[in-house]
Amino acid sequence: MVHFVGAGSGAADLITVRGHKLLTEADVIIYAGSLVNPELLKISKEECKIYDSASMTLEEVIDVMKAAETAGKTTVRLHTGDPSIYGAIREQMDLLDSCGIEYDVVPGVSSCFGAAAALKAEYTLPDVSQTVIITRMAGRTPVPEKEEISLLAAHQATMVIFLSTGLLEPLRDRLLAGGYQKDTPAAIVYKASWPDEKIFRGTVDTLPLMAKENKITKTALILVGDFLGETYDRSKLYDPAFTHEFRQASK
The missing domain is CATH 3.40.1010.10 (Tetrapyrrole methylase, N-terminal domain)
Structure with a gap:
């Protein structure tokens, strides 16, 4: 077996x-x-x-x-x-x-979840993003044309980008071409959950600079989206005015 x-x-x-x-x-x-x-x-x-x-x-x-x-x-x-x-x-x-x-x-704990834990972040915030796109830049391993980064970026969803730390300048350009603003929050998480884990926060525009200044060239995830920002709506599940199967709304 x-x-x-x-x-x-x-x-x-x-x-x-x-x-x-x-x-x-x-x-x-x-x-x-x-x-x-x-x-x-x-x-x-x-x-x-x-x-x-x-x-x-x-x-x-x-x-x-x-x-x-x-x-x-x-x-x-x-x-x-x-x-x-x-x-x-x-x-x-x-x-x-x-x-x-x-x-x-x-199954195992993916580094995309290790990175979220390191950032103390929630990928699916109400009225911010309810979709997580896991993808990568095309390199030696190609990516289908329909999954080109700018096309995925057009959704303005949460993005978790693997295997692309050495391609941050073209990645930034494709994210901007897809509709993300330069000041969209972004982060680089190096070796999530390892003893030498490192976290760098910035924006889509500063992704290449963050990596260069901190000498990050591999073994890192790129996270992009407004889930890293400060604004979101409260969940309906725990809203006292919201009725669901297990609880009646308080009056």
Whole structure:
């Protein structure tokens, strides 16, 4: 059996209880060494074989899984954050399907939620934004034309932008072209929930300067939108004048 496990956003104690248990039981662990906190590997069994996938190809990863399966061993494929977001797990699962190897997926705390926690922010504020767009700039990995940043920016929703710290000048330009104002609040969160986490607040216009001044070139999320501002409406759910299934409005 192969278990795809989300390691969480960085802090070792943000892995799920299920993920933690699977790590302690695994015979083989294949982890994303460039991103996963190595502290998580300390809970593995002494005899567990550990592979760093940073230097491996997809085929090499699958070969390790196949060998473990043939030997009747359990494998944990440990991905950063939540495996469903930029985790490249579909291609692994398709190959496992072709080999007749069973697998499951254990969700994790994505860095987009670690970043919100670091900022003490709520992405979905009433009358500000009820939509969160998770995306990235096109780089060596292309982005579909219909998902070009300026087209998404036109919605003026909350945006969480992955894998784009080295492209902040063109990102800023595309955000402005899409309709964000120069003074729209923005933030850079470096290594959310890690011990060396850093937070930088500014505006869409100052994103490149924030990164340059603080020497941030990778492993950071870009967050854009008025959810980082000061103005919002109170939630109806807890409004004393609002009736819902569990409470009558007070008169």
